[in-house]
Amino acid sequence: AQSVTQLGSHVSVSEGALVLLRCNYSSSVPPYLFWYVQYPNQGLQLLLKYTTGATLVKGINGFEAEFKKSETSFHLTKPSAHMSDAAEYFCALDGSSNTGKLIFGQGTTLQVKP
Amino acid sequence: DTAVSQTPKYLVTQMGNDKSIKCEQNLGHDTMYWYKQDSKKFLKIMFSYNNKELIINETVPNRFSPKSPDKAHLNLHINSLELGDSAVYFCASSQGIGSGNTIYFGEGSWLTVV
Numbered sequence: 001a002q003s004v005t006q007l008g009s010h011v012s013v014s015e016g017a018l019v020l021l022r023c024n025y026s027s028s029v030p031p032y033l034f035w036y037v038q039y040p041n042q043g044l045q046l047l048l049k050y051t052t053g054a055t056l057v058k059g060i061n062g063f064e065a066e067f068k069k070s071e072t073s074f075h076l077t078k079p080s081a082h083m084s085d086a087a088e089y090f091c092a093l094d095g096s097s098n099t100g101k102l103i104f105g106q107g108t109t110l111q112v113k114p
Numbered sequence: 115d116t117a118v119s120q121t122p123k124y125l126v127t128q129m130g131n132d133k134s135i136k137c138e139q140n141l142g143h144d145t146m147y148w149y150k151q152d153s154k155k156f157l158k159i160m161f162s163y164n165n166k167e168l169i170i171n172e173t174v175p176n177r178f179s180p181k182s183p184d185k186a187h188l189n190l191h192i193n194s195l196e197l198g199d200s201a202v203y204f205c206a207s208s209q210g211i212g213s214g215n216t217i218y219f220g221e222g223s224w225l226t227v228v
Contacts, residue, residue, distance in 0.1 A: 032213070032214035034216075034217075036219075038155075041222075041224075042221060042222070043118075043204060043219040043220050043221040043222050044157075044204065044219040045219075046216055046217075046218070049214065049216060051213075051214035052214075088155060090157065092157075094212060094213075094214060096212050098211050098212035098213065099162060099169055099170050099211065099212060100145055100147065100162045100164070100169065100170070100208060100211040100212050100215070100217070101159045101162065101170055101172070102149075102157075102159065102217060104156070104157040104158070106154075106155075106156060107155045107156070107157075
């Protein structure tokens with residue numbers, strides 16, 4: 001069965017510190033992986049995605065993620081946190097046979113302290 | 115212009131009522147979706163449509179009936195609302211189905227059943 005696990009439902013960092021949000025997946029087929037961000041009372045915005053090719057993926061707002069097949073991971077990082085990064089972050093897997101179904105992780109709330 | 119727009123954004127209604135949420139996308143996409151986010155922020159697909167044809171019905175109760183009059187619209191009608199239907203409903207769209215196509219989400223419709 002396909003699944004996504006985000007380790008840590010709540011992550012707190014100081015402004016300027018490294019952000020690391022963890023995501024592990026399980027898939028029987030080569031996965032397509034996504035990170036979305038949700039600000040309070042808003043919809044989901046795509047940060048970045050991995051389909052094929054380069055395993056280090058750069059996204060918007062200075063975020064990047066590395067696909068590691070051997071570790072079945074797709075962790076999200078940002079070198080220096082800003083206050084505006086405080087939000088809910090979702091890792092998602094598209095391992096479907098052309099159904100368009102995204103399987104989401106539980107989400108991680110990122111808190112940025114001044 | 116909002117790419118995926120849904121109305122209403124907030125809806126408070128009584129148990130037993132029937133309500134609809136409308137969704138429109140102006141991206142020219144072929145595929146549209148409804149996702150549900152529960153009170154714990156967990157996201158799960160409900161329906162996907164490709165070229166107005168139903169692709170996925172993810173074990174959603176019959177009280178939920180999506181309707182796609184054309185490729186740009188996917189409305190959600192809910193009959194006999196129950197307390198457990200309280201959630202955020204997200205409409206979304208993508209150019210194609212599966213294969214890592216980016217799914218673009220609307221701003222969400224906050225449904226509260228009292």
